[in-house]
Each structure stands twice: as C-alpha cells, then as structure tokens.
Amino acid sequence: MYATNYHRASSVQDAVRMRSAADESKYLAGGMTLIATMKQRLAAPSDLVDLRHIPSLRGISVDGTSVRIGAATTHYDVASSTELKAACPAICDLAHGIGDPHVRHMGTIGGSVANNDPAADYPAALLALDAVIVTNTREIKAGDFFTGLFETALQDAEMIVAVTFDAPAKAAYAKFRNPASRYAMTGVFVARRDNGDVRVSVTGAGADGVFRHPGMEAALSANWSPDSLAGVSVDPSDLMSDIHASAEYRANLVKVMAKRAVAAA
C-alpha cells in the first residue's frame, strides 16, 4: 500500500471539510473494497476520511412502509434488523448474502452504493425499490444515481448520508454467486407494488452496470408469476463477457434468477 494520511471525522460537516482539504482524498466507510484495492496499489488516495465514527450515519428506522437506512449501517446490521425484516425482508436477505460474515461486520450500504461495483448487490435493490439516495446536499433518485461502471451522480466531496425507500408489497433478490468472490455473476431484484407496478433490476450482468429490464417488468405487471417470464427475451449484446461467464450465459442467468426471485417473493 502506498502511504496515506488517516483522518477520523466526528460529523458529516467535519468529514466534508477534511475531504475537501486534500486533492486526492477519499471517504473511508467499512473499507472492505477500498482498503483491499489500496493493498493491491490499484488506488492511492493521499488522504482517507473515516466515516465510521459519525453517529448520525448509522442506524435503521422503519415507519410503516417508509424505510431509512443510514449510510454507515453495516451489512450485518441490515441483515439482522427485525424491524426491517418485517417491512422488507428482501433487503435483509440481500445483505446476508454479501461477502462473508467478517466483511458484513464492516462493509456498509453507503460504501457499496457509492462504489457502484457492477457486480455489487445493493444497486439492484435500490433501483428496483425506487429508492432515494440522500447526500449531504441533496436527494437523488436511484434511477439517476447509478450512471455507469463504478460511476455515480455524486460530485466531488459529496457524501451519502442515507438511503430511503417505500417498502413494496412483495420483493425478493436472487443471486448467482461467483463461488470465489461472492459477488453476483448475475443478481436480480424484483419488487411489486400494491397498485401492480413492477420493477426488475439486474446486477452483475450489464456491460454498463446495474439496469432495469422493461420486458420483464411488463410481463410481470400483466401476470405476477415466474411462468410469465418464459416468453421474454434478454439481449446478450448489452451484457458483460469475462472469464467467469459469457454474455449469452449471463442472459440466461438473468431469466433464471428473475424467475427464482418472483417465486421467492
């Protein structure tokens, strides 16, 4: 790892000030991606601003169907929240499937969302849940937030403070895990509202990151059943090909995972 300067912030204001004071600085949440990347010398921030000790960034609140998850809330805390399990069990299941137990004890929802790894799990959930990403300066709809591979709408020094969403009537996440990395080789999150609106979002497969699939959404809006997806086609030309899976294989996985998710919702 290259040399870096560590700073510990005690408030959001404090963090933004520290981050703005250095050109090559980065926010450090759980560090489960950032520290690992720095160890490989693939990232070399001059300064790190630790967000783990800002109390207002942690915690989950549920009021009816209205959910707010603080950005520094760990995957373990999301997975094991009884309140959240009652309102939206799908997001607890998703958090329980990230990485391994030790990673879940450190990794945070805000860190995952800000990094926008094309194979991360949370972006699929936030897109399908029509979530809002709350930053220190504004609120951004998930549909406008995830802009490409490791790219988001966040400005320099802007930081995520929470994500909010309205819990749907039904939802589930199905993931085909890479057996070595635990990242999604394809993950599909489905959500259905009381008014019949359906959102289907896919992670781990898109060449440009997380995306919604309008064909599957239309089919499931008409008939909420795994069988209704049989006739829907998934175009492999927009999907990733790598050593783990070809685009054609991923196109098939998208359908299989979507069916599993609908069956589980």
Added chain:
Amino acid sequence: MAKVKMTVNGRHVGAECEDRTLLVHFLRENLALTGTHVGCDTTQCGACVVHMDGRSVKSCTILAAQAAGSTILTIEGISNGGELHPVQAAFKANHGLQCGFCTPGMVMTAIDMIRRHGANLDEATVRAELDGNICRCTGYHNIVKSILAAAAEMGGVKQAAE
C-alpha cells in the same frame, strides 16, 4: 506516523505506526502477537480474523488507525491461563486442523459464529458461515465437526448456568 492506542486482550496498548499500517501488522510487529496470521493479502482467506468491539473482522483489511480506541480480541486472548477455550479444545479433540496456519482465524470465526447462533448451529449454517475462511488441508470436514462440538458444549454450559 500516528500514535495508535487500543485495548488488546484486555491490555491497554499504544504504539507509533504509519497511517497505512494494517491492524494485522500492528498486532504482529508492534505488539508481537504473531498468532494472527496473514494468509492471502487479498482479503479472502480469513487467517487474520480477530474480534473488534465484539465482532469478527479481517485484520488485514483494517488500518490500525481505524481500530484506534477499539477493543480487540486475538487468538492469544481467549484461553484461560493454561486452560484451552472450549473452541480450541474442540479443534484438538476433533482433529480440526492439519498444518494449523488457518486455525487462529477458524477459531476466532467459530467463537463469533457460536456467539450469534448459540447451540442452534447446524452443519449447513456452519459451512455457510465459513465462507470467509479458507483451509487448504482439511477439506473442512473436521473443522465443521469441531465447531458443532464446541457449540453443543458452550450452549450446554450456558443452559446449565441459567
């Protein structure tokens, strides 16, 4: 350079280290606690697992500076004098190791797992919970057996105490 202070195995400790120093190197090189191992350098193998404020973490993926002010428990801190921790005893009784390199991480992971699941642990859960720990010798079978034996023993002790 930073002066990093924390509580390790019940002892208040402090040492000077670079900001980029990983917790595992701080433990091994500054505190001479070499029971915590570095196995992979890529955050996958779990040989470096310790407990930070009561939860299992990978000490190779946390800066010592991040851990400043926290309470750390390492493999050196779990036995009661000459008496093995029940998880250590179960690994010994069930031959839960061969070369032993991954064992400190396995034991610390097992203690955390039993803390969360108690005596309700079953084989499928143990295997799923071992996702973050790699063993290249045993094929995991006796590790799983050891953890289940320890969970039964520790759960039993807890029930007897209640």
